[in-house]
Amino acid sequence: MYTIDQKRKTPLHVQLFNEIKKEIMTTSNIGDKLSSIRKIANTYNLSRNTVQTAYNQLCIEGYIKNRPRSGYYVIDTSKDIVFEKSTAYENKSKNIKPYKYDFFPARLCKKSFPMKIWKRLCIKALSGDIDMGGYCDDYGEFGLRDQIAKYLMRSRGVRCHPDQIIVCSGFLDSIELLAKTLKDKYNSFAIEHPGYHLARRAFESFGYKIQKIAVNKDGLVLEQLIQSDARIVYITPSHQYPTGVSMPITHRHKLLQWAKSVDGIIIEDDYDSELTYNNHPIPSLQGLDAQGRVVYCGTFAKSLSPSLRVSYIVLPDILIKLLEQPYDTIFPKVSLPIQKTLELFLKDGHYDRHIRKIRTINKKRHDCMKAELIKKLGKTFKIEAQGAGLAILINPSVPFDFEQLKNEAEREGIKLYFSKYSCGDEWDALRMGFGGLDVAEIKEAVEHFAIIWHNSIKKD
């Protein structure tokens, strides 16, 4: 006996389907014959169509089968609800302990995002001729790539056409696309040591042999690169990650010669060149490249917003050809409304103004962080890297107990960041991030930090 309620909102055929399914799973045997459609329709005062629809669905899901000129038979009696939902999960996202002072080295101040302008441009973008029904351009919308190309030319000396640009959803996405694309032609990958572990790991995932090349005060040690058998090298020439050194012009030319001589590729990661405080940004290596050997990687994460998730790569001609394969493996990665809004943001000159503004704001914070560290830590520390980005890197210059520092920080609610986690344990410094704190907050945070710092200096 099935329970069918004509007054319920659930369609009749769904009610019937559920009732029969329940019966099959609880009391039927395989091979049982179901009542005929006409019989069910008459018994429950349903149209034959309704019964037919329910039977069809049972057939499609594999519970019953229609034998022509014979009727419907049960072919499976398995229960589909076989377990209860586990309640053991915890909401990890909500369990994050709040810190009193957080020196996160890769964030900007919440207020520094130009929300008012962004909102206006977002509405403009959504009101225009935007087509959300189809796919967007695999490489990123042409208009956005055009704006990025123009920006890179005027601010970084990067020479490129929009068709060389691929818009990606963050550095990891950019570097993984490169690792994937270069895989068929190259198998050995060189990287600065210490260097950015994400780049190394991306290439490792795709099976490349990794060669670590030492870094000195002029950046990558070229002799080591030349002696290696690598034909791809990943570098951060403007502001080496994590040591902060920059590569002089002589070395840049030698590096380009190396790439030409081995038919190689240089991946230039220009991750935070917009944020230099003591000098002008050094022009890109890509701009020196006459042979088309440099891939340029950039991002809006450091200069505009880490949560916008927009980065880009500029490819030389030889790699554009590599991407043109019979079966596409490039899909658009950034949501169309974001691309369109960002295009307007660049086109209308807002980005250039924004860069000037946040450079000034962050220079103040940088200088304040530096002054406070000098004032509070005195001669017990040395600066490893400064003058750019969103953090000053420091180390103790006296015997020091890092375990004590970490324990005290945890106890006092001070969140600290160490370089080694982003460069694969190869090099360490404390990353004193200032991008998310205003000047008053920096002073207060460093004051509290100084107490646990001095407690961690070894006394004997």
Added chain:
Amino acid sequence: MYTIDQKRKTPLHVQLFNEIKKEIMTTSNIGDKLSSIRKIANTYNLSRNTVQTAYNQLCIEGYIKNRPRSGYYVIDTSKDIVFEKSTAYENKSKNIKPYKYDFFPARLCKKSFPMKIWKRLCIKALSGDIDMGGYCDDYGEFGLRDQIAKYLMRSRGVRCHPDQIIVCSGFLDSIELLAKTLKDKYNSFAIEHPGYHLARRAFESFGYKIQKIAVNKDGLVLEQLIQSDARIVYITPSHQYPTGVSMPITHRHKLLQWAKSVDGIIIEDDYDSELTYNNHPIPSLQGLDAQGRVVYCGTFAKSLSPSLRVSYIVLPDILIKLLEQPYDTIFPKVSLPIQKTLELFLKDGHYDRHIRKIRTINKKRHDCMKAELIKKLGKTFKIEAQGAGLAILINPSVPFDFEQLKNEAEREGIKLYFSKYSCGDEWDALRMGFGGLDVAEIKEAVEHFAIIWHNSIKKD
């Protein structure tokens, strides 16, 4: 003699830097000594600070070097502008030939996107407590994952907690994340044959051994899978891609047993289950899985917008643990404003209403396409797959000249799509997409298509 113009907008130190750099690159020799800072300052009526800044920048970029108590010397005279920008590039994006009739099988109508609601929710999201200064959640914002979990439970019978969900930027992104994550534990990957080539290629890129498992009217042939040594299988059980068959309940249970017995993983791609027209969507395989062996892949591309670039995966517990590595390799992929807007769209019930609406619209188009094909092509064709998604798949049932069809289509401005390009040449059918055309357009398009179709039937 340097040209310094006090009235120009360019800062004085930049003017001086450029002048000296030009001199170094054109007339200096390595080892030349530069004039002292005091001398330059006096000659050009500049402050010593200005000159010092220009010299510092020249040092940083590697053109000159300071020898303490001696002065500044030229150490590199390389020119940095070594080539002129090539003008040979063409704007590929603008060279796309417009077609009169386009049967694109993976798009929705431009008008079907709920732009008015989206705009309103977007502003609401940007006006809320959104922090664009920091990173968003690596897995996707908790609020959005929570909404996706609830939606999947009520509409697809997927049982999951938000912490099992990772928000990705499209299917390729989802599947590549899986290929990368599973790599250390698995090395052999089984896929339906014919099957979706993007999934196969993603796993191929990461070095997996690929095993193709035949598909029959019940989907994947289980005996072949059991005989293989694969421990991961990718399947489209609700609506097999490309053949359109669905896997009955008996097979689903057997597949789950297989996964348990080999300590394996089933990747269920439920790409277009929202768009079924002749029956209710079959509940997900994930919902039957008591052992935590199924990864569920879903997307908003087919149901809401392909250019929104939002997809998601639901991981079983064992894979969540695999992702928790000492160095994160998961970064957020979808822009925060999009995540926040989509969260509101789901939360306020707009998505459920939207699904009902586009299912009705697309059913009409599907039925119209089917009727028109039957009317115009008569007995010269057979339907390979129908009743779901955004295309009806057809093949000729009479001797046929596909080359002729392609040539005539090109000539007549009719854009056709073939299955083989998305399943690696393994199986072919014409994909008659209807999602981007309204009923009147379908009629007109099929009428023109029918002419070239009949011209391509072999007459002898």
